[in-house]
């Protein structure tokens with residue numbers, strides 16, 4: 001499905017009133033230090049989160065929040081999961097870091113498990129999603145070289161086709177394949193050789209494909225872009241074209257992979273597998289770990305020194321990741337993800353029939369987008385006041401990424417709180433309808 005352009009019909013609803021500089025008002029030194037010394041890369045609310053337990057987090061005042069953001073798809077086992085806490089304690093007392101110059105006890109077994117889950121053959125461990133992306137782009141360029149091309153000569157096969165509306169991270173390689181201009185343009189010139197294709201537009205893909213393409217990179221479900229899945233037709237064509245031209249199909253499953261859809265990987269609903277799959281976020285239950293999973297054919301092109309990392313794949317972090325994967329299996333979490341996800345989407349559909357500013361519910365499993373005709377930021381702020389953590393992406397899509405362990409009762413609680421927030425939002429917009437200060441809201445009822 002192509003992302004629908006409907007900026008014009010989206011409306012602004014006045015935010016719930018809230019204090020602008022609460023941190024200064026509360027005088028909490030930790031917030032004051034953050035305001036004074038941190039680079040302003042995030043617009044954060046003046047709340048200090050201190051700890052979490054299961055699907056809840058708590059702030060410094062003791063206020064409890066239902067966590068339907070999960071640290072942006074990271075806290076798949078919630079917070080302070082006893083199995084994760086136990087492994088961290090055990091391994092911290094053994095070895096946190098040993099260097100990639102030596103084998104450690106957990107990298108090999110973790111790589112084997114990821115290979116089993118994905119159906120792929122070789123693994124490289126990185127520190128984050130964006131580093132996994134950069135590593136994958138390097139592998140694609142390596143794969144594009146013929147063995148007899150001298151290292152000093154650029155490969156003839158070097159172009160990368162990336163998708164419009166994509167997000168792949170913040171390093172130079174990742175922003176080069178990220179379509180959103182605000183993330184890319186201020187840092188130009190970025191890595192050359194990238195062209196953007198309209199997501200799910202087979203004709204556009206075909207017209208831009210040529211023999212000098214070394215890779216097609218796509219998110220199996222675009223996350224930051226607003227929860228848009230790749231269509232089967234587009235996937236199949238990308239698979240066929242890359243195979244025919246000796247290029248790689250790279251699936252970014254950093255947000256949607258490792259169980260979130262109710263399958264180990266989102267691409268497993270298709271008949272074919274990609275050449276490279278990238279994972280990160282939930283992999284080590286909150287510790288920073290990314291991975292590049294790939295085929296034997298790609299692995300065969302890698303030699304010592306071609307790529308590397310100091311921190312990636314340390315013993316503690318790999319032991320935790322193994323525990324995460326084992327817990328997903330032992331606790332039958334894929335089933336929970338499918339069932340709770342279905343309940344969540346059903347409840348949201350009911351809300352969509354009550355509130356005309358809900359345009360569409362998208363997603364599967366526990367990656368869900370609620371597309372609004374109004375800006376989502378006031379709803380996110382209001383949710384915080386009601387003790388609920390959610391997120392808005394691309395201004396108009398509420399993104400829900402609850403932990404895999406979420407219960408039926410917690411889904412019900414979420415729907416109840418969300419309905420309250422939507423009711424307040426609808427009332428606010430009605431109040432501001434006739435007001436000269438918010439002229440745009442008069443069309444709210446007509447936006448569906």
Ligand SMILES: Cc1ncc(COP(=O)(O)O)c(C=O)c1O
Pocket residue numbers: 072128129130131133167168169170219223224252253254255256280281
């Ligand atoms: C699909 C996707 N790819 C890549 C990244 C980058 O991952 P990281 O923030 O770990 O570098 C993200 C992060 O949100 C993502 O959602």
